Amino acid sequence: MKRILVIHGPNLNLLGEREPGVYGTDTFDSINCEIVSLAEKKGLHCEVFQSNHEGEIIDRLHAARKDFDGVILNAGAYTHYSSAIRDAIAAIRIPVIEVHLSNIHARDEFRHTSVIAPVCVGQIAGFGKHSYFLAVEAMKEMFDDAR
């Protein structure tokens, strides 16, 4: 069974109460339950990790290269400036899909840049919690194509 890891970056633990007009009212826990159950329906093992700390996200990416076949990453604000997270993604051989709830390209100027996009297999942004679900589907399709 293929194994995927969902990594949520800073402030995403507050989903449900954080800027609901932008990120929706579904809670962090309920979104994670939906992600895991969709992944299981697709025959994927799925685990979830969240951290507000750049180094912890990097450590988790490094560890994932041994235990997982792919990563779905919402790096939060680190997306826009963390060269260290970009380098961690480039350093591991497993595919990483970049995800955002909001359409970062339609928001503040500083959010238009993703320094991680060039080292991810693709970016899904703007579909709320469905961005994660679409990433699960994309990961499944990639695994199937590679068989």
Ligand code: DQA
């Ligand atoms: C986000 C977009 C980022 O710009 C922001 O800093 C976040 C959430 C999103 O999911 O839309 O924390 O990654």
